[in-house]
Amino acid sequence: MNDDFFDPLREGRVPFTTVDGGVTAARGFRAGAISCGIKNPEATRLDLMLITSDVPTVTDAVFTTNKVRAACVRVSQQHIKDSDVRAIIANSGNANACTGPQGIQDAKAMCKATAEALGIRMRQVQVCSTGIIGMNMPIQRITPRVKELAEKLTPTGSDDASRAIMTSDTKPKTYSIEVPCGTGSFRVGGIAKGAGMICPNMATMLCFITTDAKISADELKRAMRSAVDQSFNCITIDGDTSTNDTVIVMSNGQADAPPIKKGSEEAKIFRCALHKVMLELAKMIVADGERVTKFVEIRVRNARTHADAKKAAEAVAKSMLVKCSWHGSDPNWGRVIHAVGYSGARLREELIDIYFGGLIACKGGLTSNTPVTELEKVVREPRFSVTIDLNQGSANHIVYTSDLSEEYVDFNSSEYSAAIHAKRQKGLA
Amino acid sequence: MNDDFFDPLREGRVPFTTVDGGVTAARGFRAGAISCGIKNPEATRLDLMLITSDVPTVTDAVFTTNKVRAACVRVSQQHIKDSDVRAIIANSGNANACTGPQGIQDAKAMCKATAEALGIRMRQVQVCSTGIIGMNMPIQRITPRVKELAEKLTPTGSDDASRAIMTSDTKPKTYSIEVPCGTGSFRVGGIAKGAGMICPNMATMLCFITTDAKISADELKRAMRSAVDQSFNCITIDGDTSTNDTVIVMSNGQADAPPIKKGSEEAKIFRCALHKVMLELAKMIVADGERVTKFVEIRVRNARTHADAKKAAEAVAKSMLVKCSWHGSDPNWGRVIHAVGYSGARLREELIDIYFGGLIACKGGLTSNTPVTELEKVVREPRFSVTIDLNQGSANHIVYTSDLSEEYVDFNSSEYSAAIHAKRQKGLA
Numbered sequence: 001m002n003d004d005f006f007d008p009l010r011e012g013r014v015p016f017t018t019v020d021g022g023v024t025a026a027r028g029f030r031a032g033a034i035s036c037g038i039k040n041p042e043a044t045r046l047d048l049m050l051i052t053s054d055v056p057t058v059t060d061a062v063f064t065t066n067k068v069r070a071a072c073v074r075v076s077q078q079h080i081k082d083s084d085v086r087a088i089i090a091n092s093g094n095a096n097a098c099t100g101p102q103g104i105q106d107a108k109a110m111c112k113a114t115a116e117a118l119g120i121r122m123r124q125v126q127v128c129s130t131g132i133i134g135m136n137m138p139i140q141r142i143t144p145r146v147k148e149l150a151e152k153l154t155p156t157g158s159d160d161a162s163r164a165i166m167t168s169d170t171k172p173k174t175y176s177i178e179v180p181c182g183t184g185s186f187r188v189g190g191i192a193k194g195a196g197m198i199c200p201n202m203a204t205m206l207c208f209i210t211t212d213a214k215i216s217a218d219e220l221k222r223a224m225r226s227a228v229d230q231s232f233n234c235i236t237i238d239g240d241t242s243t244n245d246t247v248i249v250m251s252n253g254q255a256d257a258p259p260i261k262k263g264s265e266e267a268k269i270f271r272c273a274l275h276k277v278m279l280e281l282a283k284m285i286v287a288d289g290e291r292v293t294k295f296v297e298i299r300v301r302n303a304r305t306h307a308d309a310k311k312a313a314e315a316v317a318k319s320m321l322v323k324c325s326w327h328g329s330d331p332n333w334g335r336v337i338h339a340v341g342y343s344g345a346r347l348r349e350e351l352i353d354i355y356f357g358g359l360i361a362c363k364g365g366l367t368s369n370t371p372v373t374e375l376e377k378v379v380r381e382p383r384f385s386v387t388i389d390l391n392q393g394s395a396n397h398i399v400y401t402s403d404l405s406e407e408y409v410d411f412n413s414s415e416y417s418a419a420i421h422a423k424r425q426k427g428l429a
Numbered sequence: 430m431n432d433d434f435f436d437p438l439r440e441g442r443v444p445f446t447t448v449d450g451g452v453t454a455a456r457g458f459r460a461g462a463i464s465c466g467i468k469n470p471e472a473t474r475l476d477l478m479l480i481t482s483d484v485p486t487v488t489d490a491v492f493t494t495n496k497v498r499a500a501c502v503r504v505s506q507q508h509i510k511d512s513d514v515r516a517i518i519a520n521s522g523n524a525n526a527c528t529g530p531q532g533i534q535d536a537k538a539m540c541k542a543t544a545e546a547l548g549i550r551m552r553q554v555q556v557c558s559t560g561i562i563g564m565n566m567p568i569q570r571i572t573p574r575v576k577e578l579a580e581k582l583t584p585t586g587s588d589d590a591s592r593a594i595m596t597s598d599t600k601p602k603t604y605s606i607e608v609p610c611g612t613g614s615f616r617v618g619g620i621a622k623g624a625g626m627i628c629p630n631m632a633t634m635l636c637f638i639t640t641d642a643k644i645s646a647d648e649l650k651r652a653m654r655s656a657v658d659q660s661f662n663c664i665t666i667d668g669d670t671s672t673n674d675t676v677i678v679m680s681n682g683q684a685d686a687p688p689i690k691k692g693s694e695e696a697k698i699f700r701c702a703l704h705k706v707m708l709e710l711a712k713m714i715v716a717d718g719e720r721v722t723k724f725v726e727i728r729v730r731n732a733r734t735h736a737d738a739k740k741a742a743e744a745v746a747k748s749m750l751v752k753c754s755w756h757g758s759d760p761n762w763g764r765v766i767h768a769v770g771y772s773g774a775r776l777r778e779e780l781i782d783i784y785f786g787g788l789i790a791c792k793g794g795l796t797s798n799t800p801v802t803e804l805e806k807v808v809r810e811p812r813f814s815v816t817i818d819l820n821q822g823s824a825n826h827i828v829y830t831s832d833l834s835e836e837y838v839d840f841n842s843s844e845y846s847a848a849i850h851a852k853r854q855k856g857l858a
Contacts, residue, residue: 065771066767066770066771067769067770067771067774067776067778068766068767068769068770068771068776068778068781068794069770069778097763097767098763098766098778098791098794098795098796099795100779100793100794100795132763133763133764133766133767134762134763134766134791134795134796135796242767243767243770320749320833324838327838333563334526334527334561334562334563335562337497337527337562337563338495338497338526338562338671338672340496340497341495341496341497341498341672342494342495342496342497345496347496347497349496349497349498349527350529352497362527362563364529365497365527365529366527366528366529366563367527367563367564404749404838405838406835406836406838406839407835409753409756409833409834409835409838410835
């Protein structure tokens with residue numbers, strides 16, 4: 001079996017080059033960040049960032065489906081109705097979630113300060129927060145600093161911005177490409193933060209993407225929904241979704257590539273490019289999940305419908321027993337088949353084949369002849385794929401996930417909580 | 430807030446006494462167990478058990494909803510169509526799952542040997558297995574020993590039987606009661622095994638219950654379905670369901686209580702009694718889950734519908750982040766409310782109250798004034814309740830669950846898997 005990881009640009013036969021610059025790789029965007037003491041009182045860690053476009057944009061955003069929504073999400077959802085977004089302001093250290101009317105007031109105050117500093121309207125600002133739930137924002141440390149932040153904006157500020165949204169992430173996440181298109185080219189780049197609580201339908205996950213492609217609001221929306229569905233909605237670390245998840249894509253038309261028209265070859269190229277950037281950022285989020293030691297691409301093949309393929313893949317990705325077995329480098333296909341069995345996907349046990357990497361472990365629902373030592377070699381790698389072929393139809397689905405480690409539990413039960421309590425006692429958000 | 434744990438007999442105002450005897454507490458039942466070397470080659474651990482009724486029975490059974498079903502489940506599902514079940518034979522050490530036609534043949538061979546030893550028909554035998562998936566049964570070590578096992582049956586054999594079905598359980602699970610009814614009384618008692626993979630809709634979970642009540646097949650079925658729904662389908666440890674789960678209830682009418690008629694006071698008493706026995710066994714399974722250190726009763730109150738209450742309770746019970754917080758004795762209501770938020774239950778964030786034990790932690794979606802140190806005292810206990818009041822309607826649901834420990838991950842990623850590999854290499858199931 002072919003064991004290459006999935007790549008939307010390779011599938012679409014679209015040439016591209018990776019470039020530096022992240023969220024400021026595209027022309028006409030600037031970014032910057034400062035330390036406000038939201039994350040730590042000494043204010044030694046970047047925790048407030050700003051991204052702007054110098055010119056009008058067409059912007060789309062996708063927000064968490066959690067019914068408990070952070071105040072910043074509510075405000076941004078109102079503001080996105082005006083699609084000429086000029087700025088994204090985001091902080092880490094406090095999620096501004098479960099904060100009631102005060103939270104709404106604080107989110108609006110961040111937009112107002114940004115609008116004033118940049119000379120734009122409040123509704124042209126998107127606001128995002130990530131961090132602790134249920135504490136009021138230390139807003140008096142934030143709004144007075146926004147003007148200073150606006151003065152620090154540069155066309156090379158992506159790196160600072162990517163660091164300012166980190167919470168339990170161990171490294172910044174950034175990816176940007178240049179894609180030939182018509183007689184010119186366009187760029188797409190972004191930054192993201194993830195770590196805990198990563199699951200389909202968005203998580204404590206922020207992703208800001210910019211592009212200089214010339215694209216209509218409708219075409220951008222279509223490309224965005226499709227790319228989110230095949231990237232951020234296909235990752236799971238611990239099955240939780242958060243109150244704050246947001247993906248924003250700003251396009252400002254500054255590229256020399258021709259305008260992207262519905263149904264055109266250029267539209268196909270743009271979709272592949274946006275999908276690629278989101279998928280790379282989504283995979284970085286999984287690989288950097290809290291105390292993750294394995295990155296796994298789960299592919300369900302030949303299901304009766306896409307819904308069946310998705311159910312099966314997600315059940316495997318969310319099974320704690322399966323994730324524990326990977327952590328122990330155990331090619332345990334028994335746990336995989338039983339998760340597939342309870343997933344709700346339509347199947348016939350005697351038709352199921354399961355592969356670790358390119359090697360078959362289970363053939364027709366029974367143990368294969370592949371030596372366990374060979375299968376173990378695959379699962380011992382830090383990155384591998386598991387393929388479940390249902391042999392029932394032709395629908396496929398891929399999910400990206402991780403193992404479950406003792407360190408994950410330890411991290412989420414002791415150190416992290418202790419840190420939160422310490423902050424609560426100091427009145428720090 | 431009243432913080433007593435839920436009790437169906439107290440709710441129904443039904444007096445009862447706990448009695449010894451487990452699955453042989455009711456009159457006319459016998460049990461026994463032997464070591465066949467399925468669990469370990471030295472055959473020092475009980476791994477094959479038999480339960481019989483001396484007289485005809487009315488029996489009902491509920492099986493796993495996993496689409497990958499063990500061979501023994503398939504055979505038992507065929508046999509249960511004949512409700513005069515006289516015997517249950519069960520082994521631990523090998524699940525006889527993902528074993529194809531050979532597995533079916535082996536399960537039938539176990540029934541045949543039992544029928545011959547007891548002088549009954551094959552279809553009067555239920556067969557259950559629990560243990561490793563995907564290995565053929567060492568059937569040559571089992572069938573020749575069934576006659577010897579049949580000779581060991583005694584009216585006090587419940588304890589041996591309860592030990593013979595243990596896998597990663599740390600202790601046997603047994604519970605039995607006597608309930609006054611009309612001019613006499615009846616008994617209900619049972620044994621169970623659980624540990625890993627415990628989730629609603631059954632798990633690697635076996636439960637055998639006997640009663641000497643006089644009851645019709647229809648009334649038994651109704652009582653059984655209701656009791657299973659409110660006990661075994663309300664527990665979750667790690668969210669997985671298995672290929673082998675089975676609950677069997679045998680009734681033989683040997684009690685001096687009057688026959689139980691549909692809609693009568695006696696029928697109500699019997700339902701409460703069966704619910705109580707199943708709930709106590711289900712709770713023992715959770716408390717003895719793999720490396721569990723906390724037992725938690727999650728109650729969702731005042732949801733719009735029962736389906737909403739159930740969704741909310743199950744999302745909280747299955748959240749790895751919530752379970753980790755309990756493990757660290759952290760009264761983290763933020764993680765609870767965000768699990769409720771993504772559960773799909775209809776809610777209004779500003780109406781949600783959350784309690785740890787009797788203490789309010791979150792009032793109207795915002796942090797309460799209860800000192801964190803008081804809340805921590807509750808969560809530091811080995812058993813506590815978490816109540817989520819949605820203040821939306823009048824539907825309630827309870828789920829029983831546990832924390833998630835580093836030891837769970839360690840157990841399921843290394844030692845256990847290593848043990849399985851060692852067995853596979855020795856050709857031992």
